[in-house]
Amino acid sequence: MARYDGIDFTPPAGVRAALRRGLALHEQGLSGGGLQPDTVAWARRLADGGDATPDKARKMNRFFGRNGRFATAPKDSPAWVSWLLWGGAAGRAWSAKLVRQMDARDREMTATIQGACVALAAPAQGAESPWNVLAYEVALEGRGDVVLSRADFEQCVANFNRFGRRVPVVLFHADTDAMAHPDARKAHAWITAMRVGSMQRDGATVATLEARFRWVNTATRASVEAGELAFGSVTLVQNGVDEESGDEIGSYLWSFSLTNNPALVDIPRIAASATLPKMTRLGWYGDLDDRDDVVEMLKSTFRLPALASDAEVTRALDDLASLLTTPRDGIDAEDIVGCLRDALRLPVLTPAADVIAAVRNALAMPSEDDGAASSSAGADARPMLSGHRPASHSLTENIMQNQFMTLAARLGIASATEEDAQRNVLARAEESLTVRRQLGLGADAGVKDVESKITALAADSARVAVLTAEVEALRVVEAERAAREVEEHVSALCADPAMSKARPALEAFARADYAAFSKAYPKPAAGDLLGGRITAERGTSAPSDLNAAEESHTDRAHREALKLQASNPSLNYRDALLTASRKIVEVQ
Helix, strand or coil: CHHHCCCCCCCCHHHHHHHHHHHHHHHCCCCCCCCCHHHHHHHHHHHCCCCCCHHHHHHHHHHHHHCHHHHHCCCCCHHHHHHHHCCHHHHHHHHHHHHHHHHHHHCCCCEEEECCCEECCCCCCCCECCCEEEEECEEEHHHCCEEECHHHHHHHHHHHHHCCCCEEEEECCHHHCCCCCHHHHCCCEEEEEEEEEEEEECCEEEEEEEEEEEECCHHHHHHHHCCCCCEEEEEEEEEEECCCCCCEEEEEEEEEEEECCCCCCCCCCCCECCCHHHCCCCCCCCCCCCHHHHHHHHHHHHCCCCCCCHHHHHHHHHHHHHHHHCCCCCCCHHHHHHHHHHHCCCCCCCCHHHHHHHHHHHHCCCCHHHHHHHHCCCCCCCCCCCCCCCCCCCHHHHHHHHHHHHHHHHCCCCCCCHHHHHHHHHHHHHHHHHHHHHCCCCCCCCHHHHHHHHHHHHHHHHHHHHHHHHHHHHHHHHHHHHHHHHHHHHHHHCCCHHHHCCHHHHHHHHHHCHHHHHHHCCCCCCCCCCCCCCCCCCCCCCCCCHHHCCCCHHHHHHHHHHHHHHHCCCCCHHHHHHHHHHHHHHHC
């Protein structure tokens, strides 16, 4: 652990609370059968306040990287229990912070300093600026005993002359931030001359690093002339090595950044970053338990001096709010809002205005000392943030609850308490998800997608109504046609006097099963109702015996019906004829 001395591996309160909840669910048998005993053992150790090891911290970080979906799993599922047994959302942020700190320590072959910020002199009317002070001698006892000395500045000047006399001037340390806007990373000016000078500070003469700029971005130059950009900060590398020869070259100036939010001004301490090639944007990963934590978070996010007053913090927040309505080139206000959103653990879709409102609400909360004072006033004193939670409850969670009250109001849901608001908003969200699924849409479908789907379904519904009416009309027409066909068929058959006596039975048979009826009693052709002429033509003789022809289906049915009636006197002729006709068809 000597390698990581100074890194705090003690789990924060939020991590321990999540672990305890996970252990309680595990004891209830909700963790499933695939849980490793080592996971439970580590959960108990950390829940009791034991330190994590570097290896455990990296395992936690890998777990959260693979299983982010567990965060939204059902609250009685093994996935959710596993999520809690690794520390939950608080554990994800804490393990990521530890890994970053350890990686930074592993890479500390050089020290990179984002340095003391000083006021910039406005450039002259020509192409180059006057001499500007970039940094001054200072001992940084709070930053690992880093010291900026005259020797560092002399080495910077020597290396500047050695390596081409070109150092970029950028915006807001954007050249060390992969997330920064590309325009901010461009060289807005180039340092064309560098020297070691001196200045008076705290009654003593200290060495300074000074430079001239050649401006290449006229808009940035105009901003400096107008005072819109008034400060700067160095990125200085100590103990550098020439990559081509391998020679140690000491300190050199990597870049100079223009900023209105300097890290520290005229205080014996400057902001230090990790290593130059791997720098990422500034973020806040600590707990927010009271107002003091919120203030420190804002100073870190806005890169204000450590001793900045509350008024300066509030002013920076006001400036950010104004940038959201009136954007300014070179300043990514949405990115800064994103840092605040992450620090407060707010949902990723929380609007920027709501993030600013949440920060203002947090600043209105009492500090830890104020909370202690109020708690000593008596048993009736209100807890720090809520009438339903103890004072130790995380400020971040309370801010999120306040956001639920805001969301509930926007949705038109009346909620008496923050808990009711959270429950109602989550219920509405689940209803919305159910509706989207029923519409055949994904959970990420937007309002326009839902509206478009509903419009299409409404149009289809209207079309279905029209088609249904058309089908019903066709059914009526078809029923009338079928009735006419039965009538015509039966009438054609009954043209034979022998068949006419059975007309009621024939009509009943035809209506009941017209296909069988048509097979049993084919419709006679016109002029051939009796199968041929029964009168002789002139010059011929008539048939002597009409009954000598083959017996017809009608005659056979009639004869069989009479037999049925004889055997069963209660059977009427109609039913007997129908039964006899069907039997004859089956035999055929």
